[in-house]
Amino acid sequence: MENDPKDKKQLTTGEEEDDDRSMLERIKQTGGALKERAKEEAKDYKDPQDTQLWKSIFRVSHDRSDPRNRSLAILSNVFLHLHPAKINRDAVRYPFTWGMGGITFYLFIVLTFTGVLLMFYYHPTKLDAFRDILYLEHDVPFGKLLRNMHRWAAHLMVITTWLHMFRVVLTGSYKRPREFNWCVGVVLLVLTLLLSFTGYLLPDDQLGFWAVTVGTNMARATPMLGHEGPFGPQLGLTAYNDVRFGLLGGSIVDSNALLRSYIWHCIGIPLVASIFMAVHFWRIRKDGGISGPAPVTLESEMKAVAKKK
């Protein structure tokens, strides 16, 4: 930059009577000043965090690490703001939480991602469904990986949801003031199981077909809603107007059932579950954060201990 020919030309014009020596000197001098200015300017651009672009995205600088600033960094970020700005350090210990809620949510993200990709190759029709599964398994690039990720994450998510619930029971975290969030959690558990159940039919193989046959046959015995359940026949229910019929879109597990299963699995239940998850996470914070052992002062923080040393 300091040897820009344009600058040289500007400096030389109008001062032609000067001898070459002084001109050279002057060029050197001006060049030096330019170099300094460029350095000064480059310094401003060195740190991308100091740019206007950066600051328009991230309102809070991480340079100052006072508690208020650290809180603001969390609060002003849409992805982080669901987290509390401050937490009880003993409540987030893995032996206490097992990290099960977080793992469950992570698995939901994995399932959403792999599920959307699987949808690109899957047709929810009787003729295509199983063929598409074979196609995914044997021909689609990374199809086998995707399908297995989706399958294993699904199994795991059911397990981790139960373990999360178990942990909440063990730590008494369902008690006041968290009783409402416990109920939201129970709804989420049911939605998770329904996601698992509706996904079971989609490969349209023997396993899924008979599992859904058995599962929906249980719905026949629903009180007041199933045609073989208590008060069902008295209310005029038959195999053609009861809850099972509404679930399957017919009296047998056929193409309507496959399509309904697909829509509930890919759109209906995830949508409802997302809303409940938002409430669930929000309420954790509003109910006073992760429940935990009473706030404990660390040994290093105890005055008595500090005095001894």
Next chain:
Amino acid sequence: MRRRIVWLSITGALTTFFLMFVRFFLPRSILEPSSIFRIGAPGDYAIGVDTKWQQQYRIWVTRTSDRLFVIYARCTHLGCTPDWKASENKFKCPCHGSGYDSEGINFEGPAPRPMDRAKVSLDAEGQILVDTGKLFEWPKGEPSHFDDDGAFIRV
């Protein structure tokens, strides 16, 4: 008062929408195979269990010394299709292990009652007319309907 009317109409509208939502899931007409079909003359069947219609109609034809009847091939436990095990002379459900003898009478596993039998009759040509829309049951602890009119054909 005005406020109450507003809330009442909103609640009413939402209730209506919910009922419409529920009704939407119960189709008026469905494309399912007909429950009435013909399976040939009684003379076509030898004594014992015939499984040739299982794939197409989900039935077995059983003939005893004096009767012919059609068993609807649905396990009375949770609705799977049992397999006919000729060597053991029984039907065995692959889902939860219910077992039935050659006449569809349960003797093992969780099945609560014998398998249902479909309505049978002879048409003008002497062919067996089966209607799986009308099933004869033998509910547990209740009298059997297997001897009712239409539950079997005398041969």
